[in-house]
Amino acid sequence: GELKVDAGDFYNRVLKWGVWVLLAAYVGRGLMRGEEGLWSGSGEDRMRVARDSGLRMKMREDPGAFLTNLHGMSGFLLCFMVVIQKQTVTKMVDQYKRFAFYHKYFGYLILLLISAMVFGGYSLGRFSAFAGFDIFNYFFAAPWIIWIAAIYYTARPSMISIHRLLSNMMLKGCLAVPVSRIGGALLQNVQGWNDESGFYQGIG
Numbered sequence: 001g002e003l004k005v006d007a008g009d010f011y012n013r014v015l016k017w018g019v020w021v022l023l024a025a026y027v028g029r030g031l032m033r034g035e036e037g038l039w040s041g042s043g044e045d046r047m048r049v050a051r052d053s054g055l056r057m058k059m060r061e062d063p064g065a066f067l068t069n070l071h072g073m074s075g076f077l078l079c080f081m082v083v084i085q086k087q088t089v090t091k092m093v094d095q096y097k098r099f100a101f102y103h104k105y106f107g108y109l110i111l112l113l114i115s116a117m118v119f120g121g122y123s124l125g126r127f128s129a130f131a132g133f134d135i136f137n138y139f140f141a142a143p144w145i146i147w148i149a150a151i152y153y154t155a156r157p158s159m160i161s162i163h164r165l166l167s168n169m170m171l172k173g174c175l176a177v178p179v180s181r182i183g184g185a186l187l188q189n190v191q192g193w194n195d196e197s198g199f200y201q202g203i204g
Helices: 002-007 010-032 065-092 096-127 133-153 157-188 195-203
Strands: 047-049 056-058
Touching: 002 065, 002 157, 010 065, 010 157, 056 195, 065 096, 065 157, 096 133, 133 157, 133 195, 157 195
Parallel strands: none
Antiparallel strands: 047 056
């Protein structure tokens, strides 16, 4: 039923290999950026430059390595894990018992990664000097918190169609975030856009 529908969807038929290539390129770019490239400007114009995308944010002070790495690495790993999890659904069509085991525990890991990413990102918000960032932070974190609760609650046979819908929404969200971050970084470099506007328009 739902497994066969999911295994034959547009993502699995057309997009999945392209997604793997783009994710590898995205992560590779982030890993190759040295620590010296993570800050720009000085004094009140000091900007944190995201390792993955080049997206800039004005900071009140250095937030330190722990929260920055927690947010960034959790996000990186989450992108890969949701793509891997999508593949376990395809495998469950023919080898249900074996891959259902992986699917269950990969699911727990994904929920843990979302929690770590949201905690790190929300905690970093207080260091941002962008106007209105505290409000933006609430709206950005809210869907992920809802997904954690809803995906966990619907992971049962009687609610499998809702679980599939929510999980595919989360997959799209995980793939959209890197695109929006790169888009925001590009807008920040367009003449007439300041860093704050580029950030909000790109991520929003």
